[in-house]
Amino acid sequence: MLKEELPPEAALDGPPPDADHVLQRTLGTVRRERHDAGRRRGRVMAATSTFMVAGALAGGVWLGQDTGDTVLRGTSAAGAHLAVQVTDTEGGLRLVATVDGVQGGEACWLVVHTKDGRTFTAGSWRANEDEVTLSGSAMVRAADVAGVSVMNHDRTPLITAG
Missing domain, CATH: 2.60.40.200 (Superoxide dismutase, copper/zinc binding domain)
Structure with a gap:
């Protein structure tokens, strides 16, 4: 690939000063959404883990009860x-x-x-x-x-x- 085919946004030292501001806002939005999705995924995992531990404890209490035999x-x-x-x-x-x-x-x-x-x-x-x-x-x-x-x-x- 030739250097002429690369967009100016791919430059290592950042975008050129006359870069498209819509592209910058879009990239910022994508970064925020990716960050928020990671946080939501972390919250879901924490809630799932909490429910699994609570279920295991409740099952242990149930198993330990008198069965009425x-x-x-x-x-x-x-x-x-x-x-x-x-x-x-x-x-x-x-x-x-x-x-x-x-x-x-x-x-x-x-x-x-x-x-x-x-x-x-x-x-x-x-x-x-x-x-x-x-x-x-x-x-x-x-x-x-x-x-x-x-x-x-x-x-x-x-x-x-x-």
Whole structure:
């Protein structure tokens, strides 16, 4: 590119004294707008960061609150033990049961009994001599639960908690 093709505004020592004042005002406006856009972007980033930190703190407080879980416990005449944690969820309830003392090899079902007499099977397994912890679920609200039982293949309750 030849020097004659460069506009006078490109000179290193500034524009010539007879330069276009409209161009100077336009360049000044562009510089101010660029500066203002950077400041706005900084404010948006600061506000976003503040909301993210506040959300994380609120989530931590929410997670640390008592969930309202219910723990039901029961012991059979034969010495078997059942402890069931009942948690309300959107679709019903979640159960985490710990069973100990059921005769090994016994086919077992975890059954939820409601206050109005309905039953829901929440899980099944084959017992062994060791303690067993299993999870299950049922389509019922925790407030409607009257008790939880471990039943054998004849549907006879081995242990009931409630």
